[in-house]
Amino acid sequence: MVSPPAPTVRRALSAAAWLLVVLAGLIAAVWGVAWALEGGPQPSADAVEEAVHLDLPEGTEVVDADLSQAQPPMPGDRAEATVRIESDAFGAFIADNGMDAPLLAGVTPAGTASGVIPAGCTDEVCYSATIVVTDDAVEVDLTVTLL
Incomplete structure (x- = not known):
C-alpha cells in the first residue's frame, strides 16, 4: 500500500x-x-402616458411600470404603472380622464390614507387603480387593459 x-x-x-x-x-x-x-430604468411619464392612454399631469413621477405586455399595443393587452402625482394636480388627473371620485378605504400601516379609484372605461382602455395619499402627493397604482 x-x-x-x-x-x-x-x-x-x-x-x-x-x-x-x-x-x-x-x-x-x-x-x-x-x-x-x-x-432596468423606469420609463418616462410620457411613455407611460402613451402606453396607458390616460392623461398624466405635468410633474408626474413614474415609481414603477410594466409596459411589456402592451408592446406593441393590441386589444386585450395590459399595462401596469405606479405613478406619483402631486396632490394639487390629482383632481385634474381625475377630471381629465373622466374618472369617478376616489373612495378612501382606510389607513396603511404607515398611517397614510389609502383607497381606490372605481374601475371604469374610456374609449381606449379600461382601468382600475388603488391610491395611497400622503401629505404632498398621491401614489396611484394603475392597471389598464387596452380596448
Whole structure:
C-alpha cells in the first residue's frame, strides 16, 4: 500500500487559490442574480402616458411600470404603472380622464390614507387603480387593459 504524499506549502497554496476562485464565482453569481432582479430604468411619464392612454399631469413621477405586455399595443393587452402625482394636480388627473371620485378605504400601516379609484372605461382602455395619499402627493397604482 502506498502512503499519501506529505503535505507541502505548495499544495496548501494551490488549494487556497482554488477555494478563492470558487468563492469569487459564488459572489459573482449572487451579484448577477441581484442585478437581473433589479430591472432596468423606469420609463418616462410620457411613455407611460402613451402606453396607458390616460392623461398624466405635468410633474408626474413614474415609481414603477410594466409596459411589456402592451408592446406593441393590441386589444386585450395590459399595462401596469405606479405613478406619483402631486396632490394639487390629482383632481385634474381625475377630471381629465373622466374618472369617478376616489373612495378612501382606510389607513396603511404607515398611517397614510389609502383607497381606490372605481374601475371604469374610456374609449381606449379600461382601468382600475388603488391610491395611497400622503401629505404632498398621491401614489396611484394603475392597471389598464387596452380596448
